[in-house]
Amino acid sequence: MGIAEEREDVEEEGYEEYEEYEEAEDEGALDEAAEADRDGIAADEDVGEPSTSYPEPPDRAFRAPDLFGEAALFDAALWLATNYSSIEVTGVQSNPHLVTPGDVYVHHPGLTGEDEVEAVSVALAQGAVLVVAPHLPPSSSGLEAGQEPLARVVPDDVPLLRVKDTAEAGSRLAATFYDTPSRNMVTVGVVGLQGKTTTSWLVRGILEELGQTVGLVSSIEHAIAEDRLDEDGYLWEQLEEDPSADRESSVPFKLIPYEGKYEQNYGRRLPGLNAQKVLAGMRDRGAGVAVVELQSDGLLLGTYDYVSLNVAVVTSLSPRPGLPAAQQPSELVAAAADEVYAATELLAARLVDPETQALVLNADDPAAEQLLERLGGSVPVVTYGVVNKGADVVAESIKSNIWETELIVRTPGGRLQIITNLLGRHNVANVLAAVATGVALKAPLASIVAGIEAVEIPGRSEVIDEGQEFSVVVDAARTPEALGDMLDALRAGGARQIFTVFGCSGNEDASIRPRMGAVAHSKSDYVIITNENPRLEDPAKVVADIVAGFPDDLVNRYSAYAYFPFQDQGRTPLWFEPYLQKAQRDNKRYVMEDRYSAIRAAIGTAGPEDVVLLAGKGCEDWVEHAAEDGSILTGWLDDRVEARNALSKLKYLKQIPRFNRDTLPWGSRIEGLMETLAVDPAELSAAAVGGLEGALD
Template sequence: MDSLSVASARSLAGAATTRARCDTRGRATPGIRTTVPVRVGTRARVPGPPQWSGSAAAAPSSSTRAATWSVLSVRGGSPLGGRLGFRIGGGAARPVPAVRAKADRRAKDDLIDDDILRRAMDMADDDFDDVASEDELRALDMLDETDGAIALDDDNDDDAVSVAGLGDDYEFDDDDDAGAGAVEEEEEGGEEGETEEDEMEEGVALLRELFEYGAVDVTEWIELGEDEDVEVSGIANDSRVVLGGDVYVCIVGEKMDGHDFALDAVAAGAVAIVCERPIDGLGVDVPQVVVPSARAALPRLAAAFYGNPSASLTTVGVTGTSGKTTVTHMVRSILDANDVRCGVIGTTGYSLDDVRLTPHGGVWEPEEKDPTKDRAATAPGWLAPYRGKYDVPTASPDALQCQQLMAGMLDNGARAAAMEVSSRDLARGRVDCCDFDVAVSTNLSGDHLDDHGDVASHRNAAAELFRRLTDPERQRAVINLDVSASEDGEKSFDAAAYFSEAASAVPVVTYATQEDKADEADVFVERADLSLFETAVTIRTPVGTFDAITGLVGEVNVSNVAAAVAAGIAMEIPLDVIAEGVEAMESAPGRMELVDEGQPFSVVVDYAQTPEALKRAIESVRKTGANNVITVFGCGGDRDASKRAEMGRVADEYSDIVFVTNDNPRTEDPYKILDDIVAGFRDRIYELEAIKEEALFPFLKDMYLIHPNARHETMKLQNMCRRYVIVDRFYAIRAAIAMAGEDDAVLICGKGHEDYIVVGTKKHWFDDRVEARDALQKIPGVQEAGIDTSNLPWGRRDRAGSGAGNVLDA
């Protein structure tokens, strides 16, 4: 066997999974060089591994992936069958490994004869001039097909190798003459004057091979001859984050066209441009690769470059109108209980345990000092600066960032990832080439019709996640059988049958909480006892029934718990471990999150920003047994103004006490926003008999808009109807909490996990949870000092109602 083949076998035997590193801009990169690559001459190649087929959205099939990317482990246990379409087990939890890494090297033992494999592995450590037997060569070929890291070409006279997992960090033995991360090509008669700079370095991909392994169709190669190639050390689709050696992909967006920024990308160090049309002015030194769709090419190129990291993770995708954030965190809790490190990708950020990631997969670190780090609360008037904090992206990760985030999670030791997948993400191709093992649906309602136009389009977009499940040996669908209620109270949006049909290629695990679905569901919540501070459930599954008490509150979380349990069943996690994960569950940040300082009433912070979400949150809290529901909310500026009055109507109809306050006003007049919200219930209040007799002027305004002589009367009238308008959210939260009595519930909606407020174009530190906790700690002292906080303004009990002694402003 020639020296090059044995060296290649050695590199294959020692290859590791992608090890993403963090560069100067927080990007996950596959251990690449930092120098700007130069154009290189053509390298001899061999036929690549099997290519992807189908649409750009499709990840590699299971058979293709085995040859291209990773090893698919073989599931143990009995043949699958039964009500779920497979047999999960008897009435008790089975002691089986729950989550099996798709790139588990041990799976080779199921595919290759042990003795031949062992000899092949040993052979890699022998001298280069050893002669291999036919069995050993066959084992090496099978290793190649299994790992997909190096493709050997016995028929190629140049004895070249082709790196398939372009993003992998190839590890070599200490005595390997090739050096870490570089496969040395020992060709006789090599070009005169060839230097180390001309050789492939660690993690650097050849441009043509990147397109080959990504199976990206190319319309035209410009300024790149057939005998030329370019070394690429990264991918970027934003000219502002281009690093030297990147290939820049021109994405055509709704408002901007990436082609317009190609020159900026080249100036920043891009060595090649992927575009949909030729771009003038780039010069002969910058190759252009013209493709039919740059948007469709991006996920394929990214998955190829980063080694398809989702194939090395047990990946759970959660779609639905609401509940996605909560369910992903619940899934992580169950996986944590099963000793599987799970990262989360969603609207509250990107995290792995206590590690936070940048949108490009690097480990986040503050770039400046946080001046509010040790403060217990903010300050009135939006005075607290917002610096040195983890700024959660407002948009979902794009197709490139999805690959970078998963590579970054792998680098930090993750074995699984739970990811929010909205219908918008699916429609825009953001999760193309992500390989999901389990797809979960939460619910489907009309909240996002502005993105899709109608219910049918919304449903079709969400169903795409289930159509991508094609491997019945590995992939599972988890579908909610409950029927969501429409705004008029009638049941509608029954998407279960539609999603089940979309997932017809794989086994389906169903779950439900509604009584009429009890016999049909695989996972069913037989009992849910709601209270202000916890929820007790009894859940029946195909492998047994268990009881659990969780700190999650609200009726909405009952269905979310069922979804997470069904996902655990789909991953074959033992039932006792699932139960442990349920009891360990904590609220997702800002999602029906309980703030508990030992008070005799509950305080819940939620992200509800639409009329339907607000109604769902209020009704959910009311069903915990609250005497009064006190709702604090607002609406963001520079956003859909048409929903403001409806938000006001919902809060007025379903709450006992309402505080209308500021959200992120941005560039709008905050007082105008409050007025738009109040329009949803102003007429009803003004027509109340008691109010008609007292009110001589419009009083549903912030008192600072009222003439000083009328402020006392304004507060009196707002106290009478229990509808308050306070522009400063700092005061509104404290007033609501101070007004709460035993067994009441204060629901603070609109911002959820956000730890800032945007005024104009500037962010200021403001966190509803921090403010609520501070109020809970300080207000008891105010009340013990003899201050009456049951009405506004606060005053001494002996002078309550007089309007004197207002300490809310103190």
Template sequence: MTAFGLSELLLDLPVIARFNFQEIEVKALSDDSRRILADSLFFAINTSRAQGVDFVPQALENGAVAVIAEVSPPQNNKIPWIQVENIGLARLKLAQKFYGNPFENIQCHGITGTNGKTTTVFIMEQVLKHAGYKVALLSTILQRIGTQQQASELTTPGLLDLYAFAARAVEAGCEHLIMEVSSHALDQERIAGMNFSTVLFSNLSQDHLDYHGTLEDYFAAKSKLFTDYSYNHALINIDNAWGQKLTSAISATKLVTVGREKGVFSPQNVEVSAQGIAMTLPQLSEKPIKSKLMGDFNADNLLLVAAWAWVLKLPLPSVNKALQQAYVPGRMQLVYNKASRKVFVDYAHTPDALERVLQVVAEICTGNLHLVFGCGGDRDKSKRPLMGQVAQKYSRFCWVTSDNPRTEDPQKIIDDILRGMAESKPQVVVDRRVAITQACRALQADDCLIVAGKGHEEFQLVGDSKLPFSDSQVIWEAFND
């Protein structure tokens, strides 16, 4: 276990004042009062809802032994309290020192964009593994170091968790770190101090406007990965208009454009069918590369991965194997059931993602297309009627239900969705389990069902509770009860 004396840890850190200072041993760093380890140094950082010092009592109760804050301590303070001018900078400097600057000892690859990030990082990980490298992965679904993994709480962890993870990865002998980089993480500087071997941009469409306000501000946050951080190569999907715009901010010596028709890296003879995807990539091979993944959007993901592998000069057999075996939980995942019905689970939770998934299944479905979906609570409300419009356009039968309502009334969320579905009469079933069960039992032999929005998730957020819930499990139960 890493440990520092407090004086040693604070050496070279600009400090305004020290109160009740004494030499103690610090064994952990934390900025979350709910997740304090014994002998932690606690960073009292403000949130959107409260002042950082408001969390100090809980932090002390849970095991913190010292506090860093931008304000002086209360009069009854009895522990070491360090006052600094910029607590964000202090947190970064101490994380680098405590965890031994892990990003200097591992090659990092980050991807940002609205859709496709998770699929892309999973395939990137497999390419490197097939090439013989030990890899660490940070994704929306899970965090993985070698063969050890755990479920993710955030797409991109907080800064201290990120540094701790990278340090463990380096200690485990990982040579590469593959990660999704969210717009929230970029805006909140969670990846401060990182440098990258490669950075990638997939696409951008409406999402997270509850946080960013406008699509332009959302794009500005995503752009920070390419303007505020050091990297060797930037791979940009220029088939997306926002990708084209992004290229102007990137040095020509580092830019690699990727696109179907234009770009430094472009495919030939792209074929997308119910059997999967095939494309010829002249920079890699004259023979077509194939994958069992379906959909035009996955062709974009595969193309971006292939371009990335080309830039890194990774062996072609490793690329081929990774693309052929590509599988991502909760992303166009066909769920087994004893009735042999075609039921897909997908994480699509934006208008663009939902439309792309529906288009793919519509092309392979010889019967009626059924859809179960909802929208998350306490999130971008403007996309709800847009998703309703998409659902109305492509599905023959539709169940509008709860997603993760959080603190909102599920029925009010559904009402927002229905404003985009004036031309159809969807089934409204607030209980997601009931909606999925009804939809499964309504399927005929040639029909297809998409259960969208939650994908890999094994929980449902209702109020302040995180309840066990898996779309895949409910589907299995619907056919096996």
């Protein structure tokens, strides 16, 4: 019996408190004590359903001296009032290519890859009426006015302001120009080492269940309701044709151009100026609530200084909350945890109003107590825990299979039963964080349950179900810790065999590659190493780094072979192919650099109750390879699309008589070749090798 089928039985086992709260009237929301201009979030308020029909954002304009004065850039305001008092500003922009007439252009070095002169020239050509640029370095301080590097491109009628910190100035100007939009919404900020994206999406689900039009700032997308926003807060529009629009999948060994897509900037912090513009785009279109994924480096650099928060959610301050020191990750991750803690301390210092603010904190985290002491009871705190049973929100029981997870959650208001497709202990913590946020917002418990259960997060433990007898899971796990968590969850859920398809990105931290290989090897039945995003690195080098994490006895077993067998067969001579295939088959450790092929190999081999885990890319719908000119070429490839396409073709494989798909490679050709050759490749002479190559060509 599946978990969904057990719900009725569980409800009969005495969860009366849940039923009472499901029927109870709304008891209010955090905003009851908030400023009068904030929209409410209580479920019984007459807010209407989210709609894609939005009000038009208002036209805005400032005299330049007034804008800089209200932004507390007083020296600049005085200078502008004296010299350029009539200039009217109609926007603030950090990307020179997106400047429109009337904009202030704020130059952020390195943002678009152009140098200062090039970027400013583009902005002026686009219609910028004022330029803000960083102070010149000390070596330039002796230059005369005519030697100002921008003097030859900035005309006399356009003010040029040099400031110490353009990021700070840009944030101030945008917050002023757009009237600090977070103050007009109930705003939830999510920070932590892990779980930010998943928690943010779950919280959005709860708020949407309350009937709110919700804005979201996350690493996957910026959005209002069902519509995506670009980094300037405009509704995203497809501006070019999408070559993949009519395709069922990509193709093997070839890139389909990546065009006409919503480009997701994973791992890149949204500049403070743009954070204000995105939030304004939400508020101006009617959003009453915003959920913001906060990057720790952004908190430290002041990116969110002008974002007012009602609820701060801290998912994790330590690398592995609730696990012993022996299971903690590398020094690199520990250093990131130090950054997160420092950022969270800054965030906590902004929580000062018990009437309008609250903190949600992971009680399993060893650093949580220290943070609570720093707060000193200044705002209400709601804690949650998987391990710490003294928390306000606790998982009393956890049941899972290879498709979904069922939780019984204790809250201050009663018990909840939640069924979610999110798998793993780490995702249990994310669900609890969302529940605790709902409690902090005084949302009805029934709405918390319904909101969480309705959420499907792209590429986060995303189950691809086309009616097959086995599970296919797409997950963004791209670190050893995240991959291990997901594999542990699948094993605990009863997977008969686990097929792990993964790779590592090129031009990124190579030190994790052998650790990824070790985790995949130790926790999987079948491993298929494939490309993730090779970029400018040789894919074979990335694969070799991963294979270095396999046990020494496995690797050394083939040290005498003419070619190392754990590589893509396209990189060895044809005569060696059967030996390579046999070594990979005997160990169930395969290398297929082409991700299209690797996904289909795993899905075609899996049987009933097995799990195919497509790890690393999550909802990324692109792949990056090196172009001949040394640049990076981006093509379309989406694990979810490829998985669905592969599953749709299984029926054709099943129609082939006596076709063995129990292991790789499929069929029986390898057995015949090995019987014919009947020789150890390590013993082959050069002459024999040449003869084999001729016979098999």
